[in-house]
Amino acid sequence: MKTEVLIIGGGVAGLSLALTLARQRIPVVVVEREEGAGHLYKGELLQPKTLQIFKRLGMLERVKAEMYPLEAIHTREVGRGREELLHVLMDYSVLPEHAMAAMIPHDRLRELLLKEALTYETVQIVRPAVFLNLQTSYTARIKYQNEIHSITANMIVGAEGRGSKIRKIAGLTFKRQSYNHxxxxxxxxxxxxxxxxxxxxxxxxxxxxxxxxxxxxxxxxxxxxxxxxxxxxxxxxxxxxxxxxxxxxxxxxxxxxxxxxxxxxxFPVRQTVSRYYRSNLIVIGDAAHSVHPMAGEGMNLAIQDADILGELIGWMYQTGKSTDYALFHWFEDVRKRRVEYVSWLSHLFARMYSPTGRAWQRLRLSAIRALVQNERLHDQQMMNISGLGLIPFQVKDGLHLFFRGKRTILQQHVFTKKDDYPWLATGGVNNDDN
Ligand SMILES: Cc1cc2nc3c(=O)[nH]c(=O)nc-3n(C[C@H](O)[C@H](O)[C@H](O)COP(=O)(O)OP(=O)(O)OC[C@H]3O[C@@H](n4cnc5c(N)ncnc54)[C@H](O)[C@@H]3O)c2cc1C
The missing domain is CATH 3.30.70 (Alpha-Beta Plaits)
Known part of the structure; x- marks a missing residue:
């Protein structure tokens, strides 16, 4: 079998990428180990940027029909006598364009993505099939229906989750961190x-x-x-x-x-690769980075990776540069900084809630109160977790813990098309006006 892009793993990352490529008529094969969508809990919170991507993919209405909209998350602390010590709101409504988050069962989302991807003739899903190894960097060996098959492709994407074999074969090193809870x-x-x-x-x-x-x-x-x-x-x-x-x-x-x-x-784990690609092999989603689940970001980062990589690959084909794999640096340039920041935020949340005891709770309480009750810092935090933009906290932001700073105009920090797809500014075709 031959294709242009071979994706190993039909999770949310692999299926979102397949769909993005399909919309650009690029032939793609997805190899997935499991027969169905699976019923394990694997993340259900959709952040605003992810919903924006579904809009671009033309499937927002179908997602909306299956999701529960979330406009705010209440953060509460209770004392020994069950008295409420703190009650603050993380409010999505401060974000531009009436942004909100939403909950959707993971298996339903995978089914929706799969159904949508299969409406394109250029997409093939091979499952249940297990990726074994690579014969060459263009040919994968997979086990399907008790036989070994070869699939040859111009690019091979590892979207097989935390234990990615493509990451290993490509020699992409990663750091791993586990937690005491x-x-x-x-x-x-x-x-x-x-x-x-x-x-x-x-x-x-x-x-x-x-x-x-x-x-x-x-x-x-x-x-x-x-x-x-x-x-x-x-x-x-x-x-x-x-x-x-x-x-x-x-x-x-x-x-x-x-x-x-x-x-x-x-078991929460934090993993981060040092590089996202080598030659024609590239990793996305949990294969590249898994984050502590505290901030509900893993699934979102995976879908956001797929959006950026899918658009980049589409542009490489449109401009006749489909074998210029060095151009994958654009993907790494856009995603690495954003992912590492969100991963650090999730890690920070995890650390805040890890230690036990009254003294630590009081400390956490003060930190949350300072962060969320200060409108400027609250808005900054919402922007960062939403994926719509990035306003990294800086040392000078510490001053706002004591002085009420002016509210940030969030619209000015929303990622522009140039931020998301910077290669387009170097010339070439772009047929997407969304
Ligand atoms: C228990 C748990 C709770 C989580 N909670 C949240 C949350 O609240 N919010 C959030 O955003 N994220 C959460 N996450 C993280 C989120 O689920 C992942 O970040 C997201 O699923 C990553 O998507 P992915 O497609 O990269 O990987 P996966 O979802 O892991 O998909 C990888 C796919 O590859 C397939 N595969 C693996 N190896 C092979 C092979 N050799 N051959 C063929 N196929 C293969 C697998 O069967 C799987 O379908 C949670 C994760 C877990 C485990």
Whole structure:
């Protein structure tokens, strides 16, 4: 089999890239190990930039029909006597163009992307099929229906998640960081009064609650390493107690989860590659970077990678430079800085919620209060997590913790077309006016 672009991995990164290339009529083959979309929890929060990309891809209305819009995330701290110590809002409505975030089940999003990609004749999905290795840097060996097949392509994209083989074959080194906590996650019927995102912490643990479109709520509970075993021995009621203590409104709802099979354990990891490509091999999504899930960014970074790389590859074909692989530097130039900043922010959030004890909680409380109650810093933070633009925090921003600075005009910091697709300014074709 021959194609122009071979994508290993049909997760959100691989499928978004396939769709972006398909819209530009570039032949693409996606090799995916799993038969279906999978039912594991793998990130459900869509940030505003990702929704903007779906608009460009012409599928925003279909995503909207399946998503739950989130306009704000409440951040709360509770004390030993269950009294509320802090309640602040991370408000998406301050962002330009009525931006918002949204929740969508991961498997539904993958299905939507797949369905959309398959409407183009230039896309082929081979699954369940496992990528084994490369014969040459243009020919991949895959196992499909118990036979070994070869697929030859001009470019090969590793979109196979954290354990990427393409990254390894290309010799792209990465740094890995693990954390001193794990998470439990499951969804259950949502109490009707819970209509926005909630992040609730006490001095021991953290609970995230995010309403889903099917009247359910996704929950994420931080636990200590080794605690999973203890909780499993104690039974699901031990988990219910933590939930009901942190958020009494969940009492009577969380108890509907009675089987450990419904509860997923997740280990946060942070990985960052030093380079994104070598010759015609390039990595995107979790293959290039996985981030701590605290800020709900991994899926978004993957889709945003696909957008930038897809547009770059399209331009390389349009301008007759499809084998000039050095041009992949544009992808790295645009994405590396943004990804590393967001990854650092997620890491910072994780560090804020890791240590336990009253003294640490008071410290965290002051930090959150300073950040979120100061309009300037709040807006800056919302911009950074939204993906719409980047306003890195600087040392001088510390002054705004003490003095109320002027509010930043966020519109001025929204990524322009030139920021997102800088190669277009060097000349060549561009047929996208969105
Ligand atoms: C438990 C958990 C919770 C998360 N929570 C959030 C969140 O709240 N918000 C958020 O934005 N992100 C979250 N993430 C991260 C998010 O899920 C990932 O960043 C995102 O899925 C990355 O997409 P991807 O397509 O790069 O990789 P993946 O989703 O990992 O997809 C990779 C695909 O490649 C396939 N594959 C792997 N190896 C091979 C092979 N050899 N041959 C063929 N196919 C192969 C896999 O089957 C898979 O379908 C979470 C992740 C996990 C694990």
């Amino acid at each position: 794990d998470f439990l996650t499951f969804s259950f019927a949502c109490p009707p009064e819970l209509t926005e995102g909630e992040m609730i912490a006490d001095e021991q643990r953290f609970l995230g609650l995010f309403p889903l479109p099917d009247k359910r709520v996704r929950s994420v509970l931080q636990i200590r390493p080794g605690e999973y075993k203890q909780l499993k021995q104690a039974g699901p009621q031990a988990v219910h107690e933590h939930y009901a203590r942190l958020e009494p409104r969940l009492d009577g709802y969380v108890q509907t989860v009675t089987d450990w099979k419904e509860i997923q354990l997740m």
